[in-house]
Amino acid sequence: GESVGLHLPTLSVQEGDNSIINCAYSNSASDYFIWYKQESGKGPQFIIDIRSNMDKRQGQRVTVLLNKTVKHLSLQIAATQPGDSAVYFCAERDFNKFYFGSGTKLNVKP
């Protein structure tokens, strides 16, 4: 769960399409996960969370999937809108500490 790297991977999608952002986490003992959205000049904004005893959780236009076997987390955004353009981070909670992924930049093309 240590964040690494200067260069963020970028996902470009067309407005109206569905987006899938992936995250690999590092610790099988992590019991809770959060997805955040961060727009330029702002703090991370909570999107959706999931506990390790769940595989899937749905919110408004967003779904988080957790695959504990391969330590993988994904965020699905339905009908992506220009306002969804931002950097998206996953965070894992391990022994009362949160560790963040380096993030993925989502670019929504009109």
Add this chain to the structure above:
Amino acid sequence: KAGVTQTPRYLIKTRGQQVTLSCSPISGHRSVSWYQQTPGQGLQFLFEYFSETQRNKGNFPGRFSGRQFSNSRSEMNVSTLELGDSALYLCASSFGGGVYEQYFGPGTRLTVT
């Protein structure tokens, strides 16, 4: 409900000086965590306070310290500033006690010259 607030939003300091940043959590939240965000290292955990006690600490030098007051407001202090301390410092609050949803403030942009 008001969100997490941080003051000041921007700060410019000189190497060797010290700085204190402030964070007011969401009303009712007892846990406050501090993070440093830089382009090179991403978001890194500094420490967490819960009910005025430091509950967790990240891998930062002792120049970074914090405290929490009885009203859950928290301050973070960095002494003997170095150029590498330039970063966005983020505060996040959560209810605590098994409720882990964590909400961030807008951050304090610290520039050390």
